[in-house]
Amino acid sequence: MSRRLITGNAAAAWGARLARADYIPAFPITPQTEIIETLGNWIDHGEMPARMVMLESEHSMMTAAGAAAATGVRVFSATSSQGLLHAMEMLYAVAGWRAPLVLVNVSRGLASPITLESDHNDVMAARDSGFLQLHCASCQEVLDATLIAYRIAEDPRVRLPMMVNLDGFYLSFTREPVSIPELDEVRSFLPDFDPGSIRFRAGRPISQAVAVLGGGPYSYFRYESHLAANAAADVHREVVMDFERIFGRRYDAIETYQCEDAEIVFLMIGSFSTKARAAVDALRDAGEPVGLVRPRLLRPYPAEDLRRALAGKRAVAVIDQNLSPGHGGTLHCELAAALYGSDGAPPVLASFVGGLGGRDITAAEFFEIAKVTKKAADEGVTPEPRLLFQESELREVRKLQAIAHHERGLTGAEHVE
Amino acid sequence: MYRIRFHGRGGQGIKTASRILGSALFAEGYEVQDAPRYGAERRGAPIFAYVRADRAPVYERGIIDHPDLVVVTDESLVQVPAAAVMTGLCDRSVLVIASAAEPELWQQRLGVTCRVLTLPPGPGEGAALMGAASVGAAAKLIGQISAANLEGAIRAELEGLPSDVIERNVGRALESFDSFESHAGCVSEGEALTRASATPPAWVELEVEPTSISAPAIRGEATSEQVQTGLWRTMRPVIDDSLCNHCSWICSTLCPDAAIDVGSDREPIIDYEHCKGCLLCVAVCPSHAIVVEPERAVDEHRSDP
Ligand code: SF4
Ligand code: SF4
Numbered sequence: 001m002s003r004r005l006i007t008g009n010a011a012a013a014w015g016a017r018l019a020r021a022d023y024i025p026a027f028p029i030t031p032q033t034e035i036i037e038t039l040g041n042w043i044d045h046g047e048m049p050a051r052m053v054m055l056e057s058e059h060s061m062m063t064a065a066g067a068a069a070a071t072g073v074r075v076f077s078a079t080s081s082q083g084l085l086h087a088m089e090m091l092y093a094v095a096g097w098r099a100p101l102v103l104v105n106v107s108r109g110l111a112s113p114i115t116l117e118s119d120h121n122d123v124m125a126a127r128d129s130g131f132l133q134l135h136c137a138s139c140q141e142v143l144d145a146t147l148i149a150y151r152i153a154e155d156p157r158v159r160l161p162m163m164v165n166l167d168g169f170y171l172s173f174t175r176e177p178v179s180i181p182e183l184d185e186v187r188s189f190l191p192d193f194d195p196g197s198i199r200f201r202a203g204r205p206i207s208q209a210v211a212v213l214g215g216g217p218y219s220y221f222r223y224e225s226h227l228a229a230n231a232a233a234d235v236h237r238e239v240v241m242d243f244e245r246i247f248g249r250r251y252d253a254i255e256t257y258q259c260e261d262a263e264i265v266f267l268m269i270g271s272f273s274t275k276a277r278a279a280v281d282a283l284r285d286a287g288e289p290v291g292l293v294r295p296r297l298l299r300p301y302p303a304e305d306l307r308r309a310l311a312g313k314r315a316v317a318v319i320d321q322n323l324s325p326g327h328g329g330t331l332h333c334e335l336a337a338a339l340y341g342s343d344g345a346p347p348v349l350a351s352f353v354g355g356l357g358g359r360d361i362t363a364a365e366f367f368e369i370a371k372v373t374k375k376a377a378d379e380g381v382t383p384e385p386r387l388l389f390q391e392s393e394l395r396e397v398r399k400l401q402a403i404a405h406h407e408r409g410l411t412g413a414e415h416v417e
Numbered sequence: 418m419y420r421i422r423f424h425g426r427g428g429q430g431i432k433t434a435s436r437i438l439g440s441a442l443f444a445e446g447y448e449v450q451d452a453p454r455y456g457a458e459r460r461g462a463p464i465f466a467y468v469r470a471d472r473a474p475v476y477e478r479g480i481i482d483h484p485d486l487v488v489v490t491d492e493s494l495v496q497v498p499a500a501a502v503m504t505g506l507c508d509r510s511v512l513v514i515a516s517a518a519e520p521e522l523w524q525q526r527l528g529v530t531c532r533v534l535t536l537p538p539g540p541g542e543g544a545a546l547m548g549a550a551s552v553g554a555a556a557k558l559i560g561q562i563s564a565a566n567l568e569g570a571i572r573a574e575l576e577g578l579p580s581d582v583i584e585r586n587v588g589r590a591l592e593s594f595d596s597f598e599s600h601a602g603c604v605s606e607g608e609a610l611t612r613a614s615a616t617p618p619a620w621v622e623l624e625v626e627p628t629s630i631s632a633p634a635i636r637g638e639a640t641s642e643q644v645q646t647g648l649w650r651t652m653r654p655v656i657d658d659s660l661c662n663h664c665s666w667i668c669s670t671l672c673p674d675a676a677i678d679v680g681s682d683r684e685p686i687i688d689y690e691h692c693k694g695c696l697l698c699v700a701v702c703p704s705h706a707i708v709v710e711p712e713r714a715v716d717e718h719r720s721d722p
Contacts, residue, residue, distance in 0.1 A: 005436075005443050005451070113633035170478055174452035175439060271478060278476040278610055286612040360479045364615035371617075391619040401630050 003179045008171030011139040011178050012078060012104045012164070013038035015146025017048050018186040019102070021076035022193075024052040025064035030116050031168035032080040032106040039076075050076075062087035065101050066094030069161070070208055072195030074150065075101035080168065081108035081122045088126065094161055095130025095225060097208040099198070100153035101161045102146060103131065107270070108168040109357040117358020118168035120270060120322040124330050130225050132162040132232055133299040135269040137255070139176040142166045144249060145296070147190050151239045154193055158232045160225065167271040169358060174271075181247060189246045233300045253302040255294040256309050258284060262291025264373050265310060265346075266366070267335060268319040269295055272355055276319070279366030290370050295331075303338035311344030315377035317369045321355040328385050329353045348376045354388025361388060418471040419447075419559060419606050420481045423551065424502045425490035427455065427462045430548025433574055434490075435466035437552045437590075440570035441562045442470040450475045461648055463500040477610070484510055486604045488536075488555050490547040492516040495527065506531050511604050513554055515547055534558075534600060536593065549586040553593030560602025564591060641691075646674065650694030653710050656685055660706035668698040668707065 006014070012035045016024065024043075026036040042048040055061040058079050069075045079087060084105055094101070105126070109119040127133065132152065134145045142164065149162040166172060200206055212218045233253065240251045255273070258280050259265060266276045273294040283290040293309050293316075295302055310316060320329025327333065332351040339345040350373045355361045365388055376383050421438065425431035432453035439451030447470040455464035467481045482505045492514055494500040506512060510531045514523055520533045527533070536554050538547070549571070556562040568587055575583045608614070625631075661684065668685050669677040676692040677685050687698075699707045 005439055005449060169452070169454065174450060174478075175436065176450050176475070177443065177448060274476040275478050281476075282610040282612050288612075362482065362615075362618065363477075363610050365618050367612050367615050368617050368620075386620065387623060388618070389621060389623065391621050394621050394623075404634070405630075 001179050001181055001185075003177055005175040006139060006178050006180075007034065007173055007175050008136070008139045008142045008166045009034035009106070009173070010038055011142040012106075012146060012166065013042075014178075014180055015104075015143045015164075016050075016076040016102075017042060018143075018181065018183060019076065019147055019150050019190055020074065020192070021050050021102075022073040023065075023068045023075050024050055025055050025061045025068070025075070025077050026052055027055050027058050027061045027079065027083060029058070029080045029083040031108060031118075031172040032078050032083070032104070034172070035078040035104060035106070058083040058087040059090055062090035062094060062103075065103070066090060066097055066099045066161075066208075069094070069099035069101040070097055070198060070206075071200045072193070072198045074154075074193040076104075076146075077101070078104040078106065080106040081110060084122045084126060085110065088129070091126055091129040091131055091161075093209065096221070098159045098225070098228070099161060099208075100150075100159050102149045102153060102164060103161060104142075104146065104164045104166065106166055106168050106172045115357040116168070118170055118321075119356045119358070120165075120320075123163065123165045124322045124324075126163065127299060127330070130160060130229065131299065132158075132160055132229060133297070134162065134164050135294075135296055135298055136164065136166045136171065137271050137273050137294060137296075139171060139174065140178045140249070141251070141296075142171060143178055143180070144243065144247070144251060147186060148236075148239055148243055148251060150190055150193075151242075152232055152235050155232075155235045155239075156196055158228050158235055159198075160228055160232065165270070170271040179247075185246060189242060229300045233297070233302065233304075236297055236300075251296060252305070253295065253297040254305045254309060255292075255296060257292040257294075259291035259293060259309055261289055263289045263314045264370055264377065265291045265293050265313050265316045266319060266369070267293045267295075267310075267316050267331065268321070269298065269331065270321060272319075272321065272361055275361060275363070276366055279363050279370075282363065283367065283370055288370060288374075301334060301338065306335065306338055307342045307345070310339065310346055311342070313346040315348035315350060315373045316346050317350045317352060317373040319352045319354060319361070319369065321353075323353050323356060332385075347380065348373065348382050350376055350383050351385040352388060353385060359388070359393075418469055418475065418477070418609070419486070419604070420477075420484050421468040421470075421486045421488070421555060421559075421604075422481050422484045423466045423468075423488045423490070423555075424494055424500055425464060425547070425551075426494070426544075427464050429490050429544050431464055431466050431490060434488075434548040434552040434555075435468050437567075437570045437574045438555050438562075439468045439470070440573060441552075441556055441566045442468070442559075444566040444569060445561055445563070447471060447561075448474050450478070454480070463494055463497055465500070471606075481505070483507065483607055485607045486511045486513070486555060486558060488513045488551045490515045490536075490551050491544070492518075503527065503529070509605065509607075511558055513551065513558070515551065532600075532603060534597070539589070539592075542589075546585060546589040549590040550593040553590035554597050555604075556590075557594045557597040557601050558604045560604070564594060567591070567594060645690045646693050647676075647688075647690045650689075650692060651712050652694045652696060653689070653712055654687060654692065654694070654696055654699050654707045655710055656687065657706050657708055658684070660704050661685065661702075662704050662706070664703065667701055667703060671701050672698055 065077045109115040136142045145164045153162040244250045318332040439449045443449045451468040453466040515536045524533045556567045663683040665683040676688045
């Protein structure tokens with residue numbers, strides 16, 4: 001084992017390398033490209049005996065990934081943002097094939113307008129695809145989650161593809177100390193892929209994409225995927241116990257921090273949750289009983305764990321780095337569905353949307369979120385959803401609008417008051 | 418926790434500087450987080466990079482609001498609002514600016530009360546070694562990094578580059594490291610986060626606004642004229658008048674940036690302020706009248722006395 005400073009992207013590449021991925025269909029996109037560059041470099045220098053193929057789009061990439069997984073080899077791929085959306089049709093298809101593989105997504109906000117920076121709308125768009133999802137908060141977790149994902153995806157009780165999500169910039173380009181395990185240790189945790197019944201061969205054609213008209217068989221196959229995804233919750237529990245036994249790092253489906261005696265709880269996913277953790281420390285120093293819950297596993301949704309962790313809390317502040325237009329934050333909605341009618345469900349679930357397009361969430365904002373949520377609990381009134389957006393940011397937008405307005409004048413384009 | 422920000426322009430080695438400092442602090446036993454932050458990835462664009470180091474695991478993330486040390490490798494960035502060089506400087510911060518001017522002058526110009534130090538470029542030294550010079554300075558000012566660990570971090574980070582490049586960078590960094598001896602350790606670790614010291618956010622309610630202003634559209638003409646995209650060019654198309662037969666439309670029509678005008682004599686004129694150097698014109702000219710010169714060669718030629 002060596003402990004060194006590496007980026008989240010390098011950690012994902014190490015995950016694929018230590019998992020001995022056989023086949024890596026690839027297509028570059030910021031901020032993911034470093035992953036496939038790193039893997040390509042290792043392959044070129046004989047350090048990783050895998051085959052990498054550059055496809056002409058993410059749609060083809062995902063098709064190749066699923067097709068290869070259906071032959072019984074271990075497949076790794078990575079994408080981000082628009083690339084994930086471009087692959088979306090095949091995401092659903094490949095999950096339906098019950099082909100296990102691991103896809104790393106480096107979260108980046110979606111167009112329009114275009115950004116390179118992180119939020120979770122891309123990965124949230126894939127939540128209904130049948131891919132299972134693990135969400136990471138540190139570079140170490142990226143490497144570890146990649147190994148864990150293979151174990152879950154390939155488990156005969158599951159046999160579904162799995163996504164590992166890390167945030168663009170805040171993890172992808174950020175170096176943190178990462179323990180890189182020895183290959184032998186990894187082998188004992190993640191043996192070679194035993195494809196079992198997955199044996200597609202050119203001489204023995206199978207069709208993975210059968211047509212089933214009439215609805216009955218369709219319902220059966222879709223629901224089987226759903227049940228397999230649910231079964232992945234137990235498999236996850238076993239796998240992470242194994243992981244802890246071998247590597248000493250623990251990855252429950254949800255991370256809880258200072259939760260036991262907390263009255264107010266932050267709930268969020270991804271790398272900004274470490275900022276929430278730092279804010280919890282500061283709030284505790286100031287005497288506030290605040291805690292943090294961070295789902296790592298988002299598909300299957302860890303409803304039971306969340307109900308248990310949140311029972312008896314006075315209020316939860318859900319911080320969504322995604323936005324469903326016309327609805328609001330997705331995590332908030334899913335949490336409300338999971339808690340509804342359960343014993344001890346917190347009476348107040350406050351919704352905060354922030355960190356869109358790479359926008360920071362400051363410590364002061366976490367403090368304010370805690371304050372607003374506590375007040376809501378005291379008064380028993382759930383506050384309106386709140387966008388984390390400050391006066392200074394509006395001033396910046398107004399300046400851009402003024403310039404655009406001026407330009408329209410200069411160029412004779414429509415003049416609108 | 419130490420919180421350090423580097424500011425520079427793309428191509429000045431800011432990301433490398435932050436990684437070298439991060440690795441050196443890691444070698445000294447610190448938990449470290451370092452990251453670059455840039456918009457469009459191109460030479461000359463303002464970028465910054467940050468390093469956090471602590472004896473305990475680092476949970477803070479993203480932009481550093483309250484830096485203990487800010488290192489600026491390009492003095493022209495100070496007046497660029499988007500670079501936000503001055504953000505969060507307070508009395509106990511240390512500001513290092515790559516500049517031949519005196520520190521007192523910078524203190525006056527910027528109206529700051531914090532310690533300001535300057536990092537004068539060596540004689541005839543271009544931007545290439547500024548990254549090395551600034552990481553040497555930062556390491557000494559923090560005062561927790563040995564020369565050996567600084568050198569080790571540079572060698573590890575630059576591994577694979579030609580050995581003369583590595584030696585030049587090591588030499589420059591160590592020279593800079595030594596030159597700040599009288600200020601060794603003047604950067605101190607910032608406070609842990611506290612609620613009491615935070616200013617509550619001024620959140621605003623957004624109203625629905627007409628799409629004529631709330632859709633992200635810009636009219637490009639004025640901007641296109643102002644932005645000198647010619648700076649992006651690495652290769653320059655040059656028209657050889659003796660070969661050009663003034664067909665007057667092929668290169669000028671096909672240039673994707675409308676950067677070739679046609680003069681009164683039907684002669685093509687390249688607008689180098691906006692030619693991005695895609696070299697499409699070179700490919701399409703039927704009489705092979707457009708040749709390619711590397712910008713670097715053009716620059717060197719120009720700076721010859
Ligand atoms: S190099 Fe490209 S941008 Fe420049 S003049 Fe030729 S075609 Fe136009
Ligand atoms: S295409 Fe060639 S020949 Fe025609 S105007 Fe341009 S440089 Fe001259």
